[in-house]
Amino acid sequence: MATQHSRSAARLMMAPAVFVLLVWMLVPLIMTLYFSVLDYRPMRGAFDCCVGLSNYTSFLTSSAFLDSILVTLVMVGGILAITVVGGVALALLLDKPIWGQGIVRILVIAPFFVMPTVSALVWKNMFMDPVNGLLAHLWEFFGAEPISWLSDLPLFSIILIVSWQWLPFATLILLTAIQSLDSEQLEAAEMDGAPGYSRFLWIILPHMARAITVVILIQTIFLLSIFAEIFVTTNGAFGTRTLTYLVYQRVIESQNVGLGSAGGIIAVILANIVAIFLMRIVGKNLDA
Amino acid sequence: MGRITLDKVTKRFGEVEVIPPLDLTIDDGEFVVFVGPSGCGKSTLLRLIAGLEDVSSGQIRIDGEDATQAPPAKRKLAMVFQSYALYPHMSVRKNIAFPLRMAGIDKAEQDRRIENAAKVLNLTDYLERRPGQLSGGQRQRVAIGRAIVREPAAFLFDEPLSNLDAALRVGMRLEISELHERLKTTMIYVTHDQVEAMTMADKIVVLRAGNIEQVGSPLTLYREPRNLFVAGFIGSPKMNLIDGAEAAKHGARTIGIRPEHIDVSPQAGTWEGTVGVSEHLGSDTFFHVHVDGMKEPITVRAGGEVGLHHGDKVYLTPQPERIHRFDDKGLRIA
Numbered sequence: 157m158a159t160q161h162s163r164s165a166a167r168l169m170m171a172p173a174v175f176v177l178l179v180w181m182l183v184p185l186i187m188t189l190y191f192s193v194l195d196y197r198p199m200r201g202a203f204d205c206c207v208g209l210s211n212y213t214s215f216l217t218s219s220a221f222l223d224s225i226l227v228t229l230v231m232v233g234g235i236l237a238i239t240v241v242g243g244v245a246l247a248l249l250l251d252k253p254i255w256g257q258g259i260v261r262i263l264v265i266a267p268f269f270v271m272p273t274v275s276a277l278v279w280k281n282m283f284m285d286p287v288n289g290l291l292a293h294l295w296e297f298f299g300a301e302p303i304s305w306l307s308d309l310p311l312f313s314i315i316l317i318v319s320w321q322w323l324p325f326a327t328l329i330l331l332t333a334i335q336s337l338d339s340e341q342l343e344a345a346e347m348d349g350a351p352g353y354s355r356f357l358w359i360i361l362p363h364m365a366r367a368i369t370v371v372i373l374i375q376t377i378f379l380l381s382i383f384a385e386i387f388v389t390t391n392g393a394f395g396t397r398t399l400t401y402l403v404y405q406r407v408i409e410s411q412n413v414g415l416g417s418a419g420g421i422i423a424v425i426l427a428n429i430v431a432i433f434l435m436r437i438v439g440k441n442l443d444a
Numbered sequence: 445m446g447r448i449t450l451d452k453v454t455k456r457f458g459e460v461e462v463i464p465p466l467d468l469t470i471d472d473g474e475f476v477v478f479v480g481p482s483g484c485g486k487s488t489l490l491r492l493i494a495g496l497e498d499v500s501s502g503q504i505r506i507d508g509e510d511a512t513q514a515p516p517a518k519r520k521l522a523m524v525f526q527s528y529a530l531y532p533h534m535s536v537r538k539n540i541a542f543p544l545r546m547a548g549i550d551k552a553e554q555d556r557r558i559e560n561a562a563k564v565l566n567l568t569d570y571l572e573r574r575p576g577q578l579s580g581g582q583r584q585r586v587a588i589g590r591a592i593v594r595e596p597a598a599f600l601f602d603e604p605l606s607n608l609d610a611a612l613r614v615g616m617r618l619e620i621s622e623l624h625e626r627l628k629t630t631m632i633y634v635t636h637d638q639v640e641a642m643t644m645a646d647k648i649v650v651l652r653a654g655n656i657e658q659v660g661s662p663l664t665l666y667r668e669p670r671n672l673f674v675a676g677f678i679g680s681p682k683m684n685l686i687d688g689a690e691a692a693k694h695g696a697r698t699i700g701i702r703p704e705h706i707d708v709s710p711q712a713g714t715w716e717g718t719v720g721v722s723e724h725l726g727s728d729t730f731f732h733v734h735v736d737g738m739k740e741p742i743t744v745r746a747g748g749e750v751g752l753h754h755g756d757k758v759y760l761t762p763q764p765e766r767i768h769r770f771d772d773k774g775l776r777i778a
Binding site: 176338339340343344345346347348349350351354358359362363 | 494495515516517521522523525527529530531532533534542543546547590595617
């Protein structure tokens with residue numbers, strides 16, 4: 157269909173968008189790369205060009221780096237586990253015809269619309285406050301000692317908050333997956349003598365495998381950059397400092413732009429490695 | 445064994461009564477076909493027997509035992525679905541093995557039964573493939589294989605051939621009939637295609653709006669349709685139904701005559717008419733003849749090489765012993 161003329165017209169019209177996208181992506185990346193080889197500490201007036209890779213080596217060798225990697229893995233892993241398992245369970249429930257289905261579904265999606273900062277604040281002050289929080293009252297109602305969530309179980313608390321936010325996303329995608337399952341397959345399995353849990357294990361779960369991998373992939377990409385929830389609740393204290401947060405601290409709190417930029421580049425590389433692995437797994441799953 | 449008895453079975457979806465009280469007995473080893481236009485309740489009836497729907501009232505007995513409340517798995521019935529309902533993530537072998545695995549049958553026995561079924565259905569070369577890599581006919585055979593290995597009391601087929609193309613359908617029809625001859629197991633087969641019903645059934649159950657219109661062997665239904673509905677539904681092309689003065693001559697409200705029971709002559713006969721559209725099938729030719737004084741054209745079967753053309757004058761003579769007579773209520777007059 158496309159003639160020579162229309163093709164060149166198309167290129168011409170796409171050009172501004174491509175140009176803007178490239179600038180948007182490349183300028184920050186190049187600036188970060190540039191800063192990462194500088195000794196750039198604005199508060200001390202240091203701006204020395206070309207310290208080579210010393211920023212990288214000092215970032216990689218600091219003890220905070222390995223800790224932050226571990227925290228990041230635990231946090232992302234924990235949230236993924238909770239949202240996938242919870243999402244499957246909720247999707248199974250919501251798939252059943254119930255009274256007021258439309259409203260219930262909207263309510264389930266609601267947490268996803270709450271901004272991360274707001275939800276972290278609500279959780280911190282309304283639920284997890286050891287004196288006035290609802291959870292403290294609940295514990296007291298049962299005669300138990302209220303937990304001081306954010307100082308005793310800081311990592312778990314953040315996992316909980318973020319899971320609450322991402323559960324709707326997982327539920328939504330998994331629900332559509334369940335709804336696309338051919339009901340005759342379930343009936344066939346029923347005729348074949350498969351009880352409820354076997355039908356779930358052998359028919360429903362394999363059917364959802366693809367959707368689950370998509371959920372894991374998308375969530376991992378977003379979860380690697382969790383920031384607001386940590387900033388609002390623990391400020392990175394009590395072993396909740398993820399790689400993203402470490403980079404922030406290096407740049408803003410220590411005012412060491414060079415070191416922070418090096419950390420940022422390292423984070424980008426690590427995130428890409430994770431993404432490549434995930435893409436491979438997902439790709440394999442999508443082929444089948 | 446597979447004797448199935450329905451005793452005053454009804455099914456209601458809310459206010460709508462899909463199946464009014466219905467009695468039916470299916471004998472062991474019979475090939476029974478439920479046939480009727482779409483929406484006549486034939487699939488619902490099959491699902492009631494399978495246990496995939498609950499009956500509203502009445503009783504279903506399988507081999508004399510009350511199975512009305514029994515879950516599908518306990519009824520010893522196997523079903524082949526219209527969409528085949530194969531498990532897409534399992535290989536053919538695993539698909540066929542699934543009911544055996546659920547029944548907790550040991551591995552060696554599983555393999556033996558799978559090999560047998562695969563041999564019967566020509567699936568041996570495809571056992572390691574996924575359903576997605578098979579053609580429609582092969583998928584159909586896998587679905588049948590999954591039913592066979594359970595060694596059920598009866599097979600239930602829900603329009604199994606409607607997703608296949610015409611040539612394949614004829615082949616699968618033969619294969620299913622062949623299978624029935626070999627296994628001698630009760631089979632209940634739902635279709636809207638009267639050709640499938642006529643060719644395969646030992647016993648046809650004609651349904652309309654949940655009511656049984658007639659039960660009988662294919663030839664009984666062909667020779668002695670109990671009412672106008674069955675008369676019009678069984679046989680291809682349709683029986684000619686004639687109202688008015690011509691019917692009154694035979695002492696009936698409506699008379700019916702099949703296209704193959706009318707003699708055509710260019711010289712003389714009972715009815716005079718003009719040839720309309722003719723359909724040449726090679727072996728046969730169907731003429732649509734406009735007879736003077738009749739609203740509908742009469743369909744007539746003639747030999748393949750009869751030289752009649754559009755607009756020609758012809759005379760039609762119905763074979764008198766083949767005329768079906770129906771009264772005011774549409775019932776057959778004996």
